[in-house]
Amino acid sequence: xPLSDLxxxxxxxxxxxxxxxxxxxxxxxxxVRDLDVSLDFYTRVLGFTPVYKSVFAEAAFTxxxxxxxxxxxxxxxxxxxRKEWVLRQPGVLELTHNHGTENDPSxxxxxxxxxxxxxxxxxxSVPDVEAACARFExxxxxxxxxxxxxRMRHIAxxxxxxxxxxxxxxxxxxxx
Amino acid sequence: xPLSDLxxxxxxxxxxxxxxxxxxxxxxxxxVRDLDVSLDFYTRVLGFTPVYKSVFAEAAFTxxxxxxxxxxxxxxxxxxxRKEWVLRQPGVLELTHNHGTENDPSxxxxxxxxxxxxxxxxxxSVPDVEAACARFExxxxxxxxxxxxxRMRHIAxxxxxxxxxxxxxxxxxxxx
Numbered sequence: 001x002p003l004s005d006l007x008x009x010x011x012x013x014x015x016x017x018x019x020x021x022x023x024x025x026x027x028x029x030x031x032v033r034d035l036d037v038s039l040d041f042y043t044r045v046l047g048f049t050p051v052y053k054s055v056f057a058e059a060a061f062t063x064x065x066x067x068x069x070x071x072x073x074x075x076x077x078x079x080x081x082r083k084e085w086v087l088r089q090p091g092v093l094e095l096t097h098n099h100g101t102e103n104d105p106s107x108x109x110x111x112x113x114x115x116x117x118x119x120x121x122x123x124x125s126v127p128d129v130e131a132a133c134a135r136f137e138x139x140x141x142x143x144x145x146x147x148x149x150x151r152m153r154h155i156a157x158x159x160x161x162x163x164x165x166x167x168x169x170x171x172x173x174x175x176x
Numbered sequence: 177x178p179l180s181d182l183x184x185x186x187x188x189x190x191x192x193x194x195x196x197x198x199x200x201x202x203x204x205x206x207x208v209r210d211l212d213v214s215l216d217f218y219t220r221v222l223g224f225t226p227v228y229k230s231v232f233a234e235a236a237f238t239x240x241x242x243x244x245x246x247x248x249x250x251x252x253x254x255x256x257x258r259k260e261w262v263l264r265q266p267g268v269l270e271l272t273h274n275h276g277t278e279n280d281p282s283x284x285x286x287x288x289x290x291x292x293x294x295x296x297x298x299x300x301s302v303p304d305v306e307a308a309c310a311r312f313e314x315x316x317x318x319x320x321x322x323x324x325x326x327r328m329r330h331i332a333x334x335x336x337x338x339x340x341x342x343x344x345x346x347x348x349x350x351x352x
Binding site for chain 1: 177178179182183185186187188189190191192193195197198199200201202203204205206207211214215216220222223224226227228229248253255258259261263266267269270285286288292294295296297298299300301302303340343347348
């Protein structure tokens with residue numbers, strides 16, 4: 001579908017209001033049961049780097065912002081500069097940890113894909129989806145959908161420690 | 177907190193595996209009840225541009241990818257080039273519309289912020305949070321939290337047509 005058809009879909013404002021210049025889709029926040037376990041998953045399996053952490057002691061929660069950058073050298077070392085930098089980036093992941101949930105074996109968050117539904121998934125695009133999935137298998141990652149499952153053979157879904165779904169695909173055409 | 181303290185937090189892999197080079201946190205998917213209404217909100221209020229649409233007729237759902245770019249000139253016009261391009265971008269929003277929900281007045285998705293909780297919010301950073309909030313007020317946008325509500329006077333939350341929360345903040349320090 002040509003871009004002009006997309007920008008003339010019902011409801012669409014074809015040319016963004018100039019007032020939105022500089023708006024950035026900065027982050028997506030998900031709650032996690034055990035922060036250490038989630039930090040392990042997102043940094044070791046997916047290559048994220050934590051760049052900001054804030055503890056709200058009175059309200060008993062902690063937030064961590066993570067970015068997925070190929071080169072950690074782009075991350076400012078100075079604290080203030082790094083905080084401003086991360087809030088200008090697109091594609092940041094915010095993990096929120098409510099203190100204590102990690103000690104309750106029965107505690108679980110809702111991933112949005114059973115009733116009541118809403119949020120669906122995060123997606124990480126990778127240069128080579130077959131190589132990435134082979135690596136996830138080797139790391140013991142849980143799959144929601146392998147490339148070989150179902151009819152959409154070009155995408156996979158893995159699950160994070162809280163069972164949130166993460167789609168894995170590659171930008172270039174891929175036919176299994 | 178210095179970056180070195182963040183990368184030595186429990187669980188964190190300090191230096192990402194070279195195999196994750198080229199991984200991109202590409203998109204976040206949320207389900208929407210009425211696609212036209214959501215496209216209006218995300219394009220008119222927040223400045224997104226739809227860049228890809230796919231209709232899955234048999235499974236009765238449609239997906240639309242939207243990007244928030246200051247200059248639409250960066251978006252490739254060619255269909256194949258644009259699809260590859262969008263899958264390489266960080267900070268893409270995917271809307272999924274299950275056909276027919278828009279005709280059911282009682283239908284509603286779950287925004288993750290009441291039980292069962294999980295997903296929390298999206299965040300759009302803006303150059304000037306006061307100006308952005310004044311604009312949202314003028315547009316009749318629903319607020320979950322105005323700048324003046326509560327103790328965190330530097331952030332606001334608005335709600336999209338499905339009641340998903342969208343945090344609004346500015347990268348630079350702001351004291352109300």
